[in-house]
Every structure is written in C-alpha cells, then in structure tokens.
Amino acid sequence: MKSVEVYILSGFLGAGKTTLLQQILKEEQERGRKVAVIMNEMGPVSIDSDAVSEGVPLKELLNGCVCCTLSNQLEVKLNELINQYELDVVYIETTGAAHPVEVLDACLSPLFAEKIRVQSIITILDANRWMDRHTLKIPLRKLIKEQVKHADTILMNKIDQISEEKQREIESELRSINRRGKLVPTKFANISLGVIQHACRKEQEEHEKAHAIEHLHMKAYVHTFSQPVDKQLFEDFLATMPDTIYRIKGYVRFTGEKETFLFQYAYGMPMYIKIKIKVKSTLVFIGDGLDHSRLQATLTNLQQESISDPHLL
Known part of the structure; x- marks a missing residue:
C-alpha cells in the first residue's frame, strides 16, 4: 500500500506560511498530484482557508493549537482525509504559535502509522522578526528558536527587506541553532517544490515545550x-x-x-x-x-x- 506524504508547515505569525502553501499547492496540482490540506487557526473562524482552491480537500481545526489543545482532533482529521480520499500528500499549516515537534508527535498515531510518511518539517522565518526577536517575551523567543531548531528546511523569508550583511549574520545564527537543516533564503516565500521535497528528515531531538496556550498565553x-x-x-x-x-x-x-x-x-x-x-x-x-x-x-x-x-x- 502506498503511503501518503505529510509535510508540516511551521513558522511564527506573519512569516508567510499561507503564501508558501498557495505556491506549493499550485505546483503540486501542475504535477497532477492529489493533495489535501489541514489548516489550524487560533481563533474560532477561518480566514486563511480561502487560500486553498476549490477541489482540494480541506480540514480545518479552529479555536486552538494542534500541538496541544487540538492534538487529538488533528489525528481524527488526518485519519479522515486518508480514508476519504486517494491522496499523494497532505500539508499541515500550523498556527504561528505551534511547536513543530509536538505537531509531528500528533501525526504519529497508531491509527494511521503505516499509511503516512512524515516527509519534512518546513519552518518559514521572517528575517525582520528574527532580528528584533529580543523585543518579544522570553517564551515567544524560545518558541521561534524551537521552530528553527527542529526544521528539516528553514526558509529565511523576506530577505528583500534586509541588507546582505544582515542576511549573512542571520544565516550564521540559524546555523548555530540548526546545523543539519537546509537553509534557503526566499522572497515572498517563493521556492521550487523540489527544495522541500528533497530535504531529509532529521532525527528527532529533545525539545522544550512551548505551547501557544499553556505557556505563551x-x-x-x-x-x-x-x-x-x-x-x-x-x-x-x-x-x-x-x-x-x-x-x-x-x-x-x-x-x-x-x-x-x-x-x-x-x-x-x-x-x-x-x-x-x-x-x-x-x-x-x-x-x-x-x-x-x-x-x-x-x-x-x-x-x-x-x-x-x-x-x-
């Protein structure tokens, strides 16, 4: 039986996850692959779901975070997609406050362990946000660092808004946190699908809990x-x-x-x-x-x- 690929899209609020998802979906459909999306929103209504074109199966998780309060629902929605559709790939767009490893754990359910293959954790990073992260509260700084640390691919987005010197400085900082992940500078989250599909899964490291609701309020x-x-x-x-x-x-x-x-x-x-x-x-x-x-x-x-x-x- 063919396993369904799963990609986790991580990154802090406003980094460009939805823009990235739109570009990925367009390229996946051009390749003729059967795609589905799980989209998580912190609030009780969905806004970004409009970015998913008609014909793409979509499951929404609202009013919470998939890495903590909605982890069981994530398992249910993923299981529903796998059983309802013949899919090649599922993309999970997390909230900006989600810890990617906790989302990964929720994907490794006995319900469908043999039916899916988690291919990659992609973290998209706002270059400006990274530079002024010291203005954030300590739990948020920790969360952004964790999102970088556990990514298989780090997209350093919005590089058109910073100097080349700052870009090199940020790249060095990111490398000190995550030496094995693929680091890709981007503008408007514009990348080729092959960049994330050919990344290798890292071994899961120890991670600090940084839940959106319980720890970050x-x-x-x-x-x-x-x-x-x-x-x-x-x-x-x-x-x-x-x-x-x-x-x-x-x-x-x-x-x-x-x-x-x-x-x-x-x-x-x-x-x-x-x-x-x-x-x-x-x-x-x-x-x-x-x-x-x-x-x-x-x-x-x-x-x-x-x-x-x-x-x-």
Missing part, C-alpha cells in the same frame, strides 16, 4: 463589523496596537469603497488586497493576553464614529 479575539468603517479611523486604531498583538487578519469594508479588502497585519505593517467576493467584515486578532472587552469596546466605538460623523460618509 496566546489568545484570539474575533470581531465582526456590521457596517463599513472609515479607513483613517481604522488606521489610527492600528497605530495604537501594542507589541503583544502579533497578527490581525480577516476582511474589512471601508466607507466610500465598493470593494471588500482582505486584510493582513503583522509587526506594525498593514496590507490590503481588494477582492471581488462579498464576505462579512470579520477580523481575527492573535496575541499575548488579549483584552477582549477593551478590543470589543474600541472597535464598536470605531464603527459608531464612522457612521455618525457626516464627514466620513
């Missing part, structure tokens, strides 16, 4: 706007984001604009992409010890101001 907050909001007020709000909010993603509509925008925010940088489909204006906030009540009150007030101020209509 990572939480998610979901907010839905019932009406469009003013873009300037929204950006003024973004300017107040504390360093403990690592990621915001979702959809947003602005007053005076017909289109809906896919919205991404990481490390103080917002990004808006116009989309043609109409979806709810829903945002997912991921961070350390989020104050749900304060966020809800601030965003509700932002919407009320957008509606009540005649200059914003």
Whole structure:
C-alpha cells in the first residue's frame, strides 16, 4: 500500500506560511498530484482557508493549537482525509504559535502509522522578526528558536527587506541553532517544490515545550463589523496596537469603497488586497493576553464614529 506524504508547515505569525502553501499547492496540482490540506487557526473562524482552491480537500481545526489543545482532533482529521480520499500528500499549516515537534508527535498515531510518511518539517522565518526577536517575551523567543531548531528546511523569508550583511549574520545564527537543516533564503516565500521535497528528515531531538496556550498565553479575539468603517479611523486604531498583538487578519469594508479588502497585519505593517467576493467584515486578532472587552469596546466605538460623523460618509 502506498503511503501518503505529510509535510508540516511551521513558522511564527506573519512569516508567510499561507503564501508558501498557495505556491506549493499550485505546483503540486501542475504535477497532477492529489493533495489535501489541514489548516489550524487560533481563533474560532477561518480566514486563511480561502487560500486553498476549490477541489482540494480541506480540514480545518479552529479555536486552538494542534500541538496541544487540538492534538487529538488533528489525528481524527488526518485519519479522515486518508480514508476519504486517494491522496499523494497532505500539508499541515500550523498556527504561528505551534511547536513543530509536538505537531509531528500528533501525526504519529497508531491509527494511521503505516499509511503516512512524515516527509519534512518546513519552518518559514521572517528575517525582520528574527532580528528584533529580543523585543518579544522570553517564551515567544524560545518558541521561534524551537521552530528553527527542529526544521528539516528553514526558509529565511523576506530577505528583500534586509541588507546582505544582515542576511549573512542571520544565516550564521540559524546555523548555530540548526546545523543539519537546509537553509534557503526566499522572497515572498517563493521556492521550487523540489527544495522541500528533497530535504531529509532529521532525527528527532529533545525539545522544550512551548505551547501557544499553556505557556505563551496566546489568545484570539474575533470581531465582526456590521457596517463599513472609515479607513483613517481604522488606521489610527492600528497605530495604537501594542507589541503583544502579533497578527490581525480577516476582511474589512471601508466607507466610500465598493470593494471588500482582505486584510493582513503583522509587526506594525498593514496590507490590503481588494477582492471581488462579498464576505462579512470579520477580523481575527492573535496575541499575548488579549483584552477582549477593551478590543470589543474600541472597535464598536470605531464603527459608531464612522457612521455618525457626516464627514466620513
């Protein structure tokens, strides 16, 4: 019986995992391989699942992390995919706060041990985030280091945003943590599929626990706007984001604009992409010890101001 390949996509929030997944899926489909995806989100709603094209079997794990609170569900979803479809490969996109080895352990279930073959752990790293990691809390620094340490392939992403000198410095630091993994500099997570498929699995090393929920106090907050909001007020709000909010993603509509925008925010940088489909204006906030009540009150007030101020209509 042919075993199904499994790849674990790891990396901290905003590093580029979903962009990488989109490129991988495109190349896999061009090769005619039968692909499925398991996507994990910290929050109770899915945003990144839109990146998976129709026809690709998708299982979602929401409101938790596959490396701890949802590990049993990961086993169930993986088993379902293997039994429901004739697959060549499954890609597991973890949350940015997941420990890859704990995810690997969850994949090694007696339910399907003979049916799958974990090919590789791929960690994608934001070069800028790596350089300023000292600003993060100690548990998060430890998590990012663990994600690097246990990767078979490390994609040092966003190198177009740093100097060649800084790139060499980061490469040296990464090599000191992981001497055996393949290190690949990338822009926009753009790589050939062969880069990750030909990487060799490392022997599993001892690892430190760095769970998102139990150790890092990572939480998610979901907010839905019932009406469009003013873009300037929204950006003024973004300017107040504390360093403990690592990621915001979702959809947003602005007053005076017909289109809906896919919205991404990481490390103080917002990004808006116009989309043609109409979806709810829903945002997912991921961070350390989020104050749900304060966020809800601030965003509700932002919407009320957008509606009540005649200059914003």
